[in-house]
Amino acid sequence: MTSTPAKKHVFVVGDVNGREPIVHVGKHQTKTAATNIQAHRTGKLLETHQPVHHHVIFSTLGRLPFVRVGYSEESATAAGIEDVTVDTTAADDGIVKAKDVPEGRARLVVGTGGTLLGYQGLHYHADAMAKTMQLAVEMELNVR
Known part of the structure; x- marks a missing residue:
């Protein structure tokens, strides 16, 4: 996973983000989003979601x-x-x-x-x- 500096963000998971519309991927995105919401609140680096195809x-x-x-x-x-x-x-x-x-x-x-x-x-x-x-x-x- 790569990291980016924390900025104002909207965290979107599942079908609405326009990426892979698959339940397993959406669940994994949710974990990354939750981690990033916490990181964003404390000014830490955000993780980039890299799903397995x-x-x-x-x-x-x-x-x-x-x-x-x-x-x-x-x-x-x-x-x-x-x-x-x-x-x-x-x-x-x-x-x-x-x-x-x-x-x-x-x-x-x-x-x-x-x-x-x-x-x-x-x-x-x-x-x-x-x-x-x-x-x-x-x-x-x-x-x-």
Whole structure:
């Protein structure tokens, strides 16, 4: 996070600020706004909210949602980050086979040191995995 000198500010979170209109992002913005309101009152530096990219798109009547959290392979390359991508198909996952929903794919984008940078999924329950993967990316967890 970067800091800026405290000035008169209006602190806006959620859909009304014109940024990512996603509940998880709005909740995170609220924490940053509360911290900044307190900092502003005491003349301290303000934090800039830097959200992890997080999108969920529902397709085919919600059966196969698409999720993108953090970096994609392309955005990591554009940012100059060395990465490794790992792809798998839903049909290769035993749990997915048991639920009889073998369609779909998933991808992890991992830094060369093992830090999880991003996740993309188009598969059954990808939407449920989105928040878990967002936390793993935000916490810079290592895949090892």
